[in-house]
Amino acid sequence: MDEHAAYFNNVATTCRKCGLCTAAQSESGCCQIDYADFARMMLDAIDRDEFQDVTDLVWSCTLCGACTAHCPAHISAYEFVHRARCVLNPVQPAIVQKFAPMRTDLASSSFKQLRKTRKPAFPDALCEAGACEKLFFPGCSLGTYEPELSARAFAHLKDTDRADGISYECCGNPLYLMGDPALLRQSAQSLADKLQSHGVAEIVVACPSCFSALLGYRDDGILDASVAITPLPVVLAQQGLRVRPDDLAKAGFDTVCVKDACRDRNSGTFAASVREILGETEAVELAHNRRRSRCCGSGGLVPLYDTDASDDKRWCILQEFDDTEASCLVTMCANCSLALRQDGDENIVHYLGLLWPS
Numbered sequence: 001m002d003e004h005a006a007y008f009n010n011v012a013t014t015c016r017k018c019g020l021c022t023a024a025q026s027e028s029g030c031c032q033i034d035y036a037d038f039a040r041m042m043l044d045a046i047d048r049d050e051f052q053d054v055t056d057l058v059w060s061c062t063l064c065g066a067c068t069a070h071c072p073a074h075i076s077a078y079e080f081v082h083r084a085r086c087v088l089n090p091v092q093p094a095i096v097q098k099f100a101p102m103r104t105d106l107a108s109s110s111f112k113q114l115r116k117t118r119k120p121a122f123p124d125a126l127c128e129a130g131a132c133e134k135l136f137f138p139g140c141s142l143g144t145y146e147p148e149l150s151a152r153a154f155a156h157l158k159d160t161d162r163a164d165g166i167s168y169e170c171c172g173n174p175l176y177l178m179g180d181p182a183l184l185r186q187s188a189q190s191l192a193d194k195l196q197s198h199g200v201a202e203i204v205v206a207c208p209s210c211f212s213a214l215l216g217y218r219d220d221g222i223l224d225a226s227v228a229i230t231p232l233p234v235v236l237a238q239q240g241l242r243v244r245p246d247d248l249a250k251a252g253f254d255t256v257c258v259k260d261a262c263r264d265r266n267s268g269t270f271a272a273s274v275r276e277i278l279g280e281t282e283a284v285e286l287a288h289n290r291r292r293s294r295c296c297g298s299g300g301l302v303p304l305y306d307t308d309a310s311d312d313k314r315w316c317i318l319q320e321f322d323d324t325e326a327s328c329l330v331t332m333c334a335n336c337s338l339a340l341r342q343d344g345d346e347n348i349v350h351y352l353g354l355l356w357p358s
């Protein structure tokens, strides 16, 4: 039995069928299936070499992890669906082809193409000669979709001696999501080699998904154990940076609420620091926040496979935001901002945009 089948077999026997995950899936508008049943379907599909029955379940999941956030058997939707994608990837090339724009290991990736049209203000320290002890890592989404904020954050970190250089490298998360472990390993190793050859001792990370991926590489020994990995909002909160009420008022906002990031749900590190940065700002909470936060719809590469599933999730968040009657929805992930703003809402703002208004 290969390692994925062994994993599904283990899930099928450890799941207690308590129904917590199916209740959360129902709230999130997902297909309702507990992980014992899902695991049996995967084992059956592997056995028959016929994957039609599991295709939508696997590729329409945004891997938000909401359904297993309180799983008493410690089953992780994130790991389960990734493994399922690893099984389906080699046998479903037409689906995998849809994710080609997210092949961040290639020059043709959407992020690299977009950055060509909006040249970053600072050169990539990992592509330059010379050492870089403290590196700012904005991640593909902030570095590409919010280049001004990314540059502003780096300028601040440089001024306060918390970064010597910035890099626009990808953490490899899109390759993880498409279920290609060989590409992921290659990409992670290439990043680790660059970090090592430039003498990077600390990485300040802007994106919750990059943060989680880099911690995983360090745990797996791909990245040197001595490299410190620190979330950007933790640095900014410790430095005492706070959103100024005047800036908020000038932007036309009074009460805010925070859209938490799926990859932060277990540690809550970004959630706590971003709320600290909001300071005295009057804040209300979404009905699903922190550990129970819902997905913005952009996770798991789902917009490239199932736009309806992605739209449904986005509208759920926007409805929760409406229900709070807050004037501004504050994000901590640039992917969330982009996804949630696609209907033209101008009151959805990355927290860095409140700290440093344009």
Ligand code: SF4
Binding pocket: 014, 015, 016, 017, 018, 019, 020, 021, 022, 034, 035, 036, 067, 068, 070, 071, 072, 073, 074, 075
């Ligand atoms: S929450 Fe965990 S134990 Fe409960 S049914 Fe879902 S997967 Fe099984």
Ligand code: SF4
Binding pocket: 024, 025, 028, 030, 060, 061, 062, 063, 064, 065, 066, 067, 068, 077, 078, 295
């Ligand atoms: S999208 Fe989230 S809540 Fe729905 S099945 Fe996937 S991990 Fe669970």
